[in-house]
Amino acid sequence: MQSRNWLLSAAALALCALATPAGAENTLVIGLAAPLTGSYAPYNEARGVQCEADRINKANEGITVKVLMEDSRSDPQLTLSLAQKYLDDKAVVVHGTPFPDSLIPMAKMAEGYNALVYSAQITQVEMHESGLTNFLANVVPDDVGASALASAVYAKGARSVVLMTSDSAGSWSAKTPEWFGEAFEKLGGKVVGRLNHTIGTSDWSPQVANIQAMSPQPDAVDICSVVPDVAILARQLTAAGYKGLVVGCDGFDDPSLEATVGDNDVLSRMMFNTHAAMVGTPAGEFIESCKADGYKVNGIFDALGADMLRVLVDGAKDAGTTTDGAKILAAIQARDTFDLVTGGKISFKKRLTWPERNVPVIGFADGKRVLVQNIFPDFIPHSK
Amino acid sequence: MDFVLQQILNALAFGSEYALLALGLAIVFSIMGLVNFAHGEIITIGAYTMYIMIVMGLGSPLLVIPLAVLAAVLGALAFERVAFRPVRYAPTSTGMLTAFGVSILVQNAFLLFISARPRAVSVLGGLNVTVWVGPLRLQLLQILELGVSLVVTLGLILFLTRSTLGLAMRAAARDFAMVRLVGIRANRVIATAFGISGLLAGIAAVFIVARRGSIEPDMGFMPVLKAFVACVIGGFGSLPGAAVGGLLLGFIEVGILVLLPQQWGGLTDAIVFALIALILVTRPQGLMGRNVELGDKER
Numbered sequence: 001m002q003s004r005n006w007l008l009s010a011a012a013l014a015l016c017a018l019a020t021p022a023g024a025e026n027t028l029v030i031g032l033a034a035p036l037t038g039s040y041a042p043y044n045e046a047r048g049v050q051c052e053a054d055r056i057n058k059a060n061e062g063i064t065v066k067v068l069m070e071d072s073r074s075d076p077q078l079t080l081s082l083a084q085k086y087l088d089d090k091a092v093v094v095h096g097t098p099f100p101d102s103l104i105p106m107a108k109m110a111e112g113y114n115a116l117v118y119s120a121q122i123t124q125v126e127m128h129e130s131g132l133t134n135f136l137a138n139v140v141p142d143d144v145g146a147s148a149l150a151s152a153v154y155a156k157g158a159r160s161v162v163l164m165t166s167d168s169a170g171s172w173s174a175k176t177p178e179w180f181g182e183a184f185e186k187l188g189g190k191v192v193g194r195l196n197h198t199i200g201t202s203d204w205s206p207q208v209a210n211i212q213a214m215s216p217q218p219d220a221v222d223i224c225s226v227v228p229d230v231a232i233l234a235r236q237l238t239a240a241g242y243k244g245l246v247v248g249c250d251g252f253d254d255p256s257l258e259a260t261v262g263d264n265d266v267l268s269r270m271m272f273n274t275h276a277a278m279v280g281t282p283a284g285e286f287i288e289s290c291k292a293d294g295y296k297v298n299g300i301f302d303a304l305g306a307d308m309l310r311v312l313v314d315g316a317k318d319a320g321t322t323t324d325g326a327k328i329l330a331a332i333q334a335r336d337t338f339d340l341v342t343g344g345k346i347s348f349k350k351r352l353t354w355p356e357r358n359v360p361v362i363g364f365a366d367g368k369r370v371l372v373q374n375i376f377p378d379f380i381p382h383s384k
Numbered sequence: 385m386d387f388v389l390q391q392i393l394n395a396l397a398f399g400s401e402y403a404l405l406a407l408g409l410a411i412v413f414s415i416m417g418l419v420n421f422a423h424g425e426i427i428t429i430g431a432y433t434m435y436i437m438i439v440m441g442l443g444s445p446l447l448v449i450p451l452a453v454l455a456a457v458l459g460a461l462a463f464e465r466v467a468f469r470p471v472r473y474a475p476t477s478t479g480m481l482t483a484f485g486v487s488i489l490v491q492n493a494f495l496l497f498i499s500a501r502p503r504a505v506s507v508l509g510g511l512n513v514t515v516w517v518g519p520l521r522l523q524l525l526q527i528l529e530l531g532v533s534l535v536v537t538l539g540l541i542l543f544l545t546r547s548t549l550g551l552a553m554r555a556a557a558r559d560f561a562m563v564r565l566v567g568i569r570a571n572r573v574i575a576t577a578f579g580i581s582g583l584l585a586g587i588a589a590v591f592i593v594a595r596r597g598s599i600e601p602d603m604g605f606m607p608v609l610k611a612f613v614a615c616v617i618g619g620f621g622s623l624p625g626a627a628v629g630g631l632l633l634g635f636i637e638v639g640i641l642v643l644l645p646q647q648w649g650g651l652t653d654a655i656v657f658a659l660i661a662l663i664l665v666t667r668p669q670g671l672m673g674r675n676v677e678l679g680d681k682e683r
Contacts, residue, residue, distance in 0.1 A: 037492050039602060041500030167650040174650070196641060196649030200606045202596045203401075205394035205526070206641045212521070213387050227502050228598040235597070239514040240521055259504030260598040298501065 028312060028322040031068045031086025033096035038074025040097050042254070045120040048302025051290035052309045052341060063313050063322055076102040080109065087113040092325045093312060098122045100130075100170070107132045115325040120308040121275070121301050123250065124171055125382055128353045134329060137354045138308045138346075139275045142172055142224070143179040143382035145249055148359035149222075149273040150183035152373040153247050156271070158219035160192045162211060164233075166225065168199035176224035176249050179381040184222075186379055192218050201229050204236045212240050224249040230270075231260035238266045247271045255299055258367060267364035276303055276342040277360040277371050283342035306341040314338055354383070386519040391642050397526035399634025400533035401591060403627040405607050406614035407540065408584035410626035413615065414557040415577040417476050421483040422463055423611065424604025425490035426582050430456035430589030431599040432494055435505050443507050452593075453586030460582025464575055472574070487604075494601040501600070508594035529591050536584065537627050544623070549576055557621065613656075617663055619673020628671055636660075 030053075034046035046069055053065040068086050072079040079096035083106045086094050092115050096102045104127070107117040116134040119127070125141045153161070161184055163177040181191040193214060195207050211221065221237065221244065223230060234246040252272035261267050276283040283303040290297045311332060316322045319331035332338075333352050337345040346355035356376055363372040405423075412420045433455035434448045442448070467486045471478045511525045544550035549572070556563045556573045564570050592607065593599060610633065611626075618629025636659055640652050669675055 037495055037500070041495055042502075044500075165646075165649060194646040196644070196646055196652060198652070202592065203394075203398060205397065205523075206391060206638050209387060209390045209394060209521075210642070212390075228596045228600075231598070232596060235512060236523075239512060239523065254502060256502045256504045256598055259506055260502065260596070262504070262506040262509050262597060 026062065026322060027064045027066050028093070028316050029066045029068065029086075029089070029091045030309070030312070031083060031089070031091035031094040032070075033072040033079040033082035033086070033094070033102075034069055035074040035079075035097045036071040038072075040074040040099070042298065043098055043121060043301055044298065045301040045305025045308070047295045047297045048286075048290065048305035049120075049309055051286075051293065051295040051297065051302070052306035056309065056313055061313065061317075063316055065309065065313065072097050072102075076105075080105055083109060087115055090323070091115060092323055092328065093118050095119055095308075100124050100126045103127060103135070104130050104132065107135045110134055110325070113325070116329050118308055118312060120304040125175070126171060128383060132353070134325060135353055136329065136332065136348065138304055138311070139354070140357060140359055140376075141354055141383045142176040142249065144354075144377060144380055145273040145359050146176050146180040146224075147183035147377040147379050147381055148373070148375060149247060149249070149271070149361055150180050150187060150189075151375070151377055152271060152273075152361040152363075153220050153222075153245060154184060154187040154189055155373070156245065158189065158245055160190050160216075160218045161220040161222050162193040162195060162214070162218045163191055164195045164197050164207065164221060164223040164225075166197045166199055169224075172249070172251075173199060173224045175382075177222045180222045180247075182381040183377070183379055197223070197225065197229075199225055199229060201225075202232055204233045207233075208236050208240045208242075211237065211242060217242060218244055220245040220247055222247050224251055226251040227254035227257050228260045231257055234261055234266050234270055235263065238263070238269075243269070245269050245271060250274045253300055253362070258364075258369075264364070264367040267367055271361060271363045271372060273359050273361050274300065275360070276300060276307075276340075276344075277362065277369075277374070278303070279369050281343050282340075286341050303342045307346075310341050311338045311346070351383075390520055391638055393520060393522060393526070395635040395638035396631070397523075397529055397634070398638055399631035400530045401588065401630075402610050402614045402633050403630030404529070404533045404536060404584055404588050404591075405611035406618065406626035406630040407537065407623060408581040408588070409608070409611045410615050410618075410621065410623050411540075411553075411577050411584075412581045414621040414623065415553060415560070415574055416468070416472070416479070417621075418468065418479040418483065419476075419612065419615075419620075420463075420468075420581070421480065421608055421612075422467075422486040422490065423581065423585055424606075424608030425487050426456050426460045426463070426585035426604070427589040427592060427607055428490065428494065428599070428601065428604040429459035430586045431505070431593045431603060432498065434507065434589075434593055435498070435503050435599050438505060438507055445507055445510070448507055449590050452589055453583060456586030456589055457579050457582035460578045460585065461575060464578040468578075469571075469574075491601045491604075498601075502598040503600070504598045505593050506597050508590065509597060511594040525591065525594055532587060532591075533627075536587065537623075540580070540623060543580075549573070553577060613660065615670075617660055617670060619667075619670025621674065622670065622672040625670055625672030632671075 034044045053067050056065050079102040083094045098121050118136045120138045123142045163181050165177050166173040253274040278284040315328045315332035319327040321327050333348045337347045346357040358374045361373040430452040433452045513524045515522045552568045614629035614633045615626050618625030
């Protein structure tokens, strides 16, 4: 009897040993140290990734996606600790709080595991300049977005601009307006002034008084900041009699922008570049359908998370592996184009760490978002 | 000249908001020796009350404003009863850590149960009307802020100098044990201090939401930081000091924004804090704070 039990156990173990590698070979393990709480919670892509992963698994595409996810609480140190745990648990792709102070050390850590860091939403140029060989961003860097915006603003008739910069959020808030200015001047426009601000400003009176004192008034004010700051700035400028444009970067792209501005006339003079148009587009449909399925999706970043997953799964199929990060990365960089969940296509072939994808510029008509332009700009001020 | 006058008015408006916030922090510190970093979350409670009322279809400003202030007062009283009373006799660092804990807890509760993203609250947008006085541009909100801060400061002075409870609070600020020995109930004095602090935070919440037009879970962080700096400048524990510190901070911030060459913008915070350090080197107790015996730490 004892020897029969021993034989059964041995057979079971042998079956497990045979089954495990085959299962693991088809499972793409992704570790997300997602900022579900804390200051960066609005920028997480976690629920969109989970929604798309469940759909991929249900569609039985030959690759199963396993998402390991915990709250990083927006803390860079905790993000790294979680990434370490995921890498030890055989994750081949890790991502976390989408800022360089988390992602650069994370990528260095992942190198030793033959894993890669793929960010759905990071736009900071630092990520592409730090010599990382296992990093991908799903969206264009800030200077590319700023250049696309500059061409839309110029096309709208603006010829002079005031740049508002801040050191509060690194190159995103300090350099993006400068890149906008560079692209704007290349088109024939002129930067007529520069003003400082701090992210979190709710009273722009000193800056408004400065702009008010300018003669002639600038055609546009460019700023890279967040909602509600930019909404308050637009309101206060209008209240002071300013009739020009208030334009800026992806920080404007928050669902509460319209209600916070609260005035269609002010909105009609606002414009911003973003990563995917959300209204009446595949990205918007994805979000709505995830919501209908019970996922607590945030908005654009969830849609970008789904794009990231789509690229990874297709890259893993091309590479013929779900466990070798270097091969998956090489396959992603070699492929001509990827079809995105948010519509359109991207390619990493030319830029390697960031994709060539069109940059939507959004404006407003009758209080509703409209797509003003959707191009990849000719002039790139900074990125290679 | 108009530009200078405009910026002076802007500085006054900034300063009066900071004064209002700093008074709320100072009144609790003066009684308990507690730097209540959860003061910002009392503002957040007031702000989210407005949002919840609008969602419930009760969006009239006449209803929203008093209920937001009331919610802030109740929130402050609840903080005192649940979080700060149990650590009243613990070292001051325990109280400060408790305040941080409460702050994180409340922020994340709003984040998890409402949203991490900003939510629009435009019900008080009417207060952003611009009033022109000759070439000078003033927002109705700025005028109201200035007026309310003045009234509140005067009201607080009257309360502290003319009412029995106010006198008891001032006495408690000097020697809490003695106040208890003469039969005044400690809980009542401290709860009143928190209640007043909640009232001030509620009023501040109304102004902040009117200007921002939106709310978010960490919206109380920056205001409480400014209030803290204002209290340090004015002298922690001194109510007139908090008001003066707030006004001075407003003038320093606007002055630097206007006068500093734009290419040096990154130095703004460094210059603000260098100026504050300069004030503290010459008056370590703050502009209006009391001298504290330092024993053998004295130079």
